[in-house]
Amino acid sequence: MTVIGTDGKHRCFGGQAGKEFYGLYHDREWGVPVHDDRLLFENLILEGAQAGLSWETVLRKREGYRRAFHDFDIERCAMMADGELEALREEPAIIRNRLKIYSVRKNALAFLKIQREYGSFDAWLWGHLDGPPPVNRPKYFSDMGTTSAISDLISKTLKKRGMSFVGSTIIYAYMQAIGMTDDHLAGCWKA
16 A cells, blocks of 8 residues: 655655655665666665665665775675775665675675676666566555565576575566566555
8 A cells, every 4th residue: 555745645655744754765776777887786785774674764874885896886885995995884874784794795795797798787687678678566565575586586697696685576676666567555646
C-alpha cells in the first residue's frame, strides 16, 4: 500500500513530513534506468552500505559518502591507501563499519576489471536482461520480491570477481534502484 506525501502524491515510500528528501529520491531516482558507470558504482556501494540498516539511513549519509570516496571516482577509490580507509572509520558522515569501508576499494578494483573486459560496467550489467526491465506491481511492500534469478546470477558473478556486500538481496535492491526492475507499488503515481 502506498504512502501519501505532504504534497498529496501516493508513493511507495517517502514524502511524509520530515521525509520529503526520501520522497524526492523515490520520485527522481528510484527505478529510473541508470547507464552511467560512476552512478552505477555509487549505487552499488550505497546498497552494500545498507546491509543491516535502512535505506533511509544510507540516503541521509549519501553526501558524506561522496566526500569520503572522491565523489565515487572509481579509479581514485581503487587507489585508496589503507591509512585513508582506516581514517574513515572515524568519519561520522558515513557508516563506519570497517568491512563496508574497505569494500569500496575492493569493489572498485573488480569494477574496473569488468569495465576493461566489457567496455563498461553498464554493458556487462544490463546485458543480463533479455529485453526491457521486468515490471511488477505488488499491492504491498511486503509482497515485493527480494531476489530474482538475475540478482542471484549477478551476485554470484560479482562475488567470484572479488566483490563484497553484493549478496542477491543487495543486488535485487540495486536493480530496483537503477531501474533494472520496475517494482513501483500499485497505486504509486509512478506506476
